[in-house]
Each structure stands twice: as structure tokens, then as C-alpha cells.
Amino acid sequence: xxxxxxxxxxxxxxxxxxxxxxxxxxxxxxxxxxxxxxxxxxxxxxxxxxxxxxxxxxxxxxxxxxxxxxxxxxxxxxxxxxxxxxxxxxxxxxxxxxxxxxxxxxxxxxxxxxxxxxxxxxxxxxxxxxxxxxxxxxxxxxxxxxxxxxxxxxxxxxxxxxxxxxxxxxxxxxxxxxxxxxxxxxxxxxxxxxxxxxxxxxxxxxxxxxxxxxxxxxxxxxxxxxxxxxxxxxxxxxxxxxxxxxxxxxxxxxxxxxxxxxxxxxxxxxxxxxxxxxxxxxxxxxxxxxxxxxxxxxxxxxxxxxxxxxxxxxxxxxxxxxxxxxxxx
Amino acid sequence: xxxxxxxxxxxxxxxxxxxxxxxxxxxxxxxxxxxxxxxxxxxxxxxxxxxxxxxxxxxxxxxxxxxxxxxxxxxxxxxxxxxxxxxxxxxxxxxxxxxxxxxxxxxxxxxxxxxxxxxxxxxxxxxxxxxxxxxxxxxxxxxxxxxxxxxxxxxxxxxxxxxxxxxxxxxxxxxxxxxxxxxxxxxxxxxxxxxxxxxxxxxxxxxxxxxxxxxxxxxxxxxxxxxxxxxxxxxxxxxxxxxxxxxxxxxxxxxxxxxxxxxxxxxxxxxxxxxxxxxxxxxxxxxxxxxxxxxxxxxxxxxxxxxxxxxxxxxxxxxxxxxxxxxxx
Numbered sequence: 001x002x003x004x005x006x007x008x009x010x011x012x013x014x015x016x017x018x019x020x021x022x023x024x025x026x027x028x029x030x031x032x033x034x035x036x037x038x039x040x041x042x043x044x045x046x047x048x049x050x051x052x053x054x055x056x057x058x059x060x061x062x063x064x065x066x067x068x069x070x071x072x073x074x075x076x077x078x079x080x081x082x083x084x085x086x087x088x089x090x091x092x093x094x095x096x097x098x099x100x101x102x103x104x105x106x107x108x109x110x111x112x113x114x115x116x117x118x119x120x121x122x123x124x125x126x127x128x129x130x131x132x133x134x135x136x137x138x139x140x141x142x143x144x145x146x147x148x149x150x151x152x153x154x155x156x157x158x159x160x161x162x163x164x165x166x167x168x169x170x171x172x173x174x175x176x177x178x179x180x181x182x183x184x185x186x187x188x189x190x191x192x193x194x195x196x197x198x199x200x201x202x203x204x205x206x207x208x209x210x211x212x213x214x215x216x217x218x219x220x221x222x223x224x225x226x227x228x229x230x231x232x233x234x235x236x237x238x239x240x241x242x243x244x245x246x247x248x249x250x251x252x253x254x255x256x257x258x259x260x261x262x263x264x265x266x267x268x269x270x271x272x273x274x275x276x277x278x279x280x281x282x283x284x285x286x287x288x289x290x291x292x293x294x295x296x297x298x299x300x301x302x303x304x305x306x307x308x309x310x311x312x313x314x315x316x317x318x319x320x321x322x323x324x325x326x327x328x329x
Numbered sequence: 330x331x332x333x334x335x336x337x338x339x340x341x342x343x344x345x346x347x348x349x350x351x352x353x354x355x356x357x358x359x360x361x362x363x364x365x366x367x368x369x370x371x372x373x374x375x376x377x378x379x380x381x382x383x384x385x386x387x388x389x390x391x392x393x394x395x396x397x398x399x400x401x402x403x404x405x406x407x408x409x410x411x412x413x414x415x416x417x418x419x420x421x422x423x424x425x426x427x428x429x430x431x432x433x434x435x436x437x438x439x440x441x442x443x444x445x446x447x448x449x450x451x452x453x454x455x456x457x458x459x460x461x462x463x464x465x466x467x468x469x470x471x472x473x474x475x476x477x478x479x480x481x482x483x484x485x486x487x488x489x490x491x492x493x494x495x496x497x498x499x500x501x502x503x504x505x506x507x508x509x510x511x512x513x514x515x516x517x518x519x520x521x522x523x524x525x526x527x528x529x530x531x532x533x534x535x536x537x538x539x540x541x542x543x544x545x546x547x548x549x550x551x552x553x554x555x556x557x558x559x560x561x562x563x564x565x566x567x568x569x570x571x572x573x574x575x576x577x578x579x580x581x582x583x584x585x586x587x588x589x590x591x592x593x594x595x596x597x598x599x600x601x602x603x604x605x606x607x608x609x610x611x612x613x614x615x616x617x618x619x620x621x622x623x624x625x626x627x628x629x630x631x632x633x634x635x636x637x638x639x640x641x642x643x644x645x646x647x648x649x650x651x652x653x654x655x656x657x658x
Contacts, residue, residue, distance in 0.1 A: 240591070262571065
């Protein structure tokens with residue numbers, strides 16, 4: 001018999017989550033039935049979407065939602081070998097049982113040299129979000145100018161690099177000088193610290209005086225309201241996230257969007273990456289290839305210890321991570 | 330020599346336009362050169378877009394922008410016969426000279442029985458706006474539910490009827506009980522007076538408890554902010570106009586749009602009908618056919634006298650018109 005640890009939402013978040021909003025529980029797992037597997041989480045992901053989804057999809061007492069890379073430690077299912085690694089979305093837990101239908105083996109051509117944690121980042125959901133958001137929502141074309149915010153984050157850093165691969169000029173914004181230096185290192189044409197510029201409007205204008213064809217928005221709020229006025233005619237805005245709004249206890253207001261939408265004939269589209277789950281393999285293989293070739297670089301912010309999941313999550317919401325925020329069990 | 334009268338923007342509008350913001354001028358037209366035509370406006374259009382465009386594209390002293398149906402009264406161009414009717418966008422003037430390149434003859438199959446003023450409404454720019462907005466922006470499909478506001482206006486009334494032809498359920502809102510009665514008469518499935526309902530949110534919910542696939546937005550502002558929360562997953566919002574915002578001296582604010590955009594994966598697109606100018610003939614012929622067959626009904630609010638253009642324009646902005654607001658010279 002195995003005892004799993006799990007983090008539970010003790011109290012719905014009000015504003016920025018606090019460690020006291022979480023509770024660590026233990027769960028006794030039953031013995032495996034035929035066809036089942038026992039898995040042990042090795043890396044867990046903390047992602048911005050967990051904040052708004054906690055309010056929408058969870059009740060107090062539920063195990064926190066989330067994705068992990070897990071190792072098969074016992075198998076009564078001939079399709080799965082002990083020692084293999086999978087990606088699952090089983091929430092914040094150290095161990096779990098699966099019938100094999102709700103987990104996915106890492107791609108068989110995953111190189112030994114590559115950290116398996118990348119399956120939660122650049123070669124996982126955040127990478128796929130960048131891939132499909134740029135290709136299918138922004139519909140970027142070579143020669144265009146792409147703006148991305150939260151650009152040093154798990155999604156944003158991939159967005160910028162894929163846009164470069166796609167022949168675009170890329171402008172990125174982030175919240176520290178270290179992050180900005182990182183963006184320049186990985187190939188962004190322009191990057192600035194939105195927290196220290198005098199005027200975001202001026203900084204965006206300086207970075208691309210002709211405006212933006214594509215805007216991959218991870219931030220929403222005031223940033224989005226300013227950026228929308230710098231879109232070019234027929235510009236496309238991919239609304240991926242709104243991290244600036246996630247911790248608002250009272251919904252904030254901003255300028256109505258209709259005027260720029262009409263006069264510049266803009267298209268704005270919200271999306272969730274699961275829309276393209278039937279093309280998951282295509283996306284992962286493209287990302288894996290670029291990572292192996294060194295065309296897409298990655299950085300991970302690894303927090304050690306399952307007990308630190310709430311701290312890692314809160315830190316990520318505060319923008320403390322460079323690249324993908326990961327917890328190593 | 331002909332003396333034309335023209336309405337000039339004397340003073341940029343502040344809030345709702347006032348008659349004192351306009352000035353009537355006279356212009357002496359020169360004699361025609363070879364290749365030129367003299368035209369006399371017969372019907373002039375007053376449209377919502379003129380309000381925001383006056384601020385963007387005009388300076389004080391400019392002739393008001395706008396479109397007319399005009400009769401050729403003199404021709405030194407063999408391609409144009411005296412007595413023929415054309416559509417021109419020559420602003421608020423009684424007479425003008427053209428080289429034939431900036432005007433378009435009415436379709437040659439225009440029935441004698443049909444008012445030529447329809448070339449400014451249902452079989453003109455507003456009709457095309459409804460046609461391309463529904464087909465190309467909303468991408469409506471049979472069986473879907475379409476919401477349109479300002480539904481008794483020049484564009485909205487055509488939107489509703491085209492959506493019915495396209496096999497959709499149609500919900501329309503307007504600002505008087507007479508307009509609502511008209512909407513029901515021309516085939517809207519549900520219609521209500523947004524000014525007298527207790528709660529717009531509830532009224533929209535009652536009209537379509539499952540929500541809306543398409544939202545053809547002529548109004549913007551608070552209406553749009555409420556409607557966006559009642560879109561179905563993958564809903565499409567065609568942002569055509571924002572008449573509720575046109576007279577704001579200070580831009581108003583509303584809830585940020587990112588949350589519903591993301592969680593319902595909505596697409597919102599602003600558009601101007603001139604985008605499809607290469608398909609103008611296709612659109613006009615489709616509209617003409619439906620009008621002749623009686624499948625699309627029309628109503629015109631005709632103000633007599635060129636001297637009343639400002640009054641007609643202001644009345645239209647206040648929502649006093651049922652159907653297309655037209656001035657007959």
C-alpha cells in the first residue's frame with residue numbers, strides 16, 4: 001500500500017494566493033487492479049491558468065489541478081513498462097493510479113540528454129500553446145512584427161523564438177532586467193522591462209514604430225488596452241492569458257475595445273490549447289526538433305520539494321520565475 | 330454655371346452633435362470639361378459612422394462626409410447618360426462634378442418599382458455590411474443563434490433577415506416598442522426593447538437560454554459587455570459599430586474582455602465593409618434578389634429637404650429612425 005501526499009485547496013483564493021489557502025493531505029492508495037498502473041510524480045507544473053480555474057472548476061477541499069511528469073513504479077497493464085515516464089494531469093499529488101487512458105507516454109524519440117521536465121514546458125502544454133497560438137490564432141506570416149508579453153515566461157519565451165523561426169520581428173516585455181537580458185540572449189529583436197519604462201505606450205512605439213501585426217497576450221488588463229492601440233490594420237490578437245487580472249478580487253475596468261477593433265479591423269481571439277489536442281503529436285515533434293537543434297532555448301526555474309508547491313505557485317504568479325516554473329519532488 | 334449647396338463641419342462635435350455645429354455653404358461649380366459629369370443629389374444618407382469619422386478624418390471647415398444617390402444632369406462622358414442614377418460618396422452636397430471614376434451606376438437590373446434610395450440602405454452599404462459581416466466575420470451556420478442590436482436600424486434589420494434566410498434563430502434588440510413590433514413583423518424570432526427591460530442580462534438569457542453563437546454588434550459599450558458573457562463556446566462577435574460610444578466626450582470604461590474571450594474561446598473581429606469592395610457586385614445582387622422576392626423587407630425614414638440634413642443626422646444618432654435614415658433633397 002502506498003501513501004500519496006496531495007495539496008488541497010483549503011480556501012478559495014482572494015487576491016494573491018497565500019500558503020494558508022492550501023492544505024497538505026495524505027491519501028492511502030488501494031492495491032492495483034488488472035490494467036492499472038501506479039505512478040510517482042517526478043516533476044510538477046505550476047501554471048498561471050490554475051489561478052482562474054480554481055475559482056471556476058474547483059470547490060474547497062478539492063485537490064489542486066495540475067500536470068506532472070511521472071514515472072511508472074508498478075504496472076498491471078502490458079502497454080506500460082515500469083520505469084517509463086508519462087505526462088498526466090492528475091493534480092498536485094506525489095502518487096496516483098491510472099488505467100493508462102488519462103496519461104501519455106513521453107515521445108519515444110525523447111533524447112536521454114533532455115530533461116524530462118521539458119514535457120511540462122517547452123515540449124509540453126506551454127510550448128504547444130505558443131505553437132498553435134501563433135500558427136492558428138495569430139496566423140503569423142514572415143516579415144510581420146509580433147509582440148508578446150510575459151515574454152520570459154513558459155509560454156512567452158517559446159512564442160518569441162517560434163516567431164523568429166517563422167521569420168518575424170519579435171518584441172517582448174518582461175518584468176525584470178534579468179529577464180530582458182535573457183530575452184535578448186535567446187534572440188528577441190527588442191525587449192524591455194515594462195516595470196521601469198516611463199511610458200509603456202512610448203516603449204511599445206519605440207520598439208516598433210510601425211505597430212504590430214500580431215500580439216500574443218498573456219497579461220491582459222492595462223497592458224492589453226495600451227497595446228491594442230498600436231496594432232496595425234488587420235492585426236491579430238491571440239488572447240492566451242490575463243495574468244494581470246487573475247488576482248483581482250473585484251473585476252477591473254478598462255477602455256472599451258470597439259473603436260480600435262473597428263477602425264483597424266482587428267481580430268481578437270481567445271483560445272485554450274486543448275482545442276488542438278488532435279494535433280498534439282505534430283506540435284510536440286516540431287518543438288522537440290527545434291529544441292534538439294538548439295533553435296529553441298529553454299530555461300527552467302526548479303523548486304525542490306513537493307512541500308514547496310504552494311510557494312512555487314505563488315512565486316510564479318508574482319513573476320519570480322524565469323522560464324518554466326517546475327517543482328521537483 | 331451651377332451653384333451647389335453643401336453642409337460643412339463648422340465645429341467638431343462634442344457629445345451629441347448640435348445643429349449649430351454645421352454650416353450651410355454655397356459652392357459655384359465650374360463648367361464641365363471633357364470626360365466630366367454634373368450630378369444632382371436626389372437622396373442622401375445619414376449614417377452612424379459619420380460621427381466617429383468626423384473626428385478622425387475631418388477638420389473644421391470640411392464638407393461632411395457621406396454617400397448619395399444622384400442623377401446625371403449633364404454629361405461630357407460617353408459612358409454616362411443624362412438621367413441615369415449613380416451612387417457616390419461625395420459628401421453632403423446638392424450637386425457635384427465627377428469624372429465617372431468615383432461613382433457607380435445603379436445595378437442595370439434595378440426594378441423600376443424599387444425606390445432608388447434603397448441603394449443607400451438595404452441594397453447599398455448598410456445591406457452589404459450585414460451581408461459580409463454575417464458571412465465573412467460571423468461565419469454563421471444554419472441552426473445557430475444570432476444576436477443583433479440596433480436591430481431596427483439600417484444594418485440591423487438586414488442582419489436579422491439575412492440570418493433567418495441563413496437558417497438561424499434571430500434575437501434582436503431595439504429602443505422602442507414600435508421598433509420591436511417591426512422586428513417581429515419582419516421575422517425576428519425574439520425581440521425586446523432594451524430601454525424598458527428590467528435587466529438586459531435577464532432579457533438576453535430569456536431570449537436564448539443556451540446563449541449566442543453569433544453577435545452582430547452595432548452598439549458596443551455596456552450592451553456588448555453584457556452580451557459577451559452570454560456567448561457560447563467558440564462564439565463569434567462581429568464588431569460593426571459602437572453607436573453607444575460615439576457621443577462620449579470622455580472615453581468610457583467597461584469590464585476587461587479577456588476572461589470570457591479565453592474561457593469561451595471567442596473570436597471578436599472589427600470590420601469595415603470596404604474590405605470586400607471587390608465582391609460588391611455579388612453582395613448587391615444577392616440583396617437585390619431577396620428584396621425583389623420579398624424575402625428581405627425594408628423601411629425608410631425619409632426626411633424631406635437638404636436643409637434638414639443635420640436634423641436627420643442628429644435624429645438618427647438619437648435612434649429616432651426606423652430602418653434607414655434618408656434625406657430627400
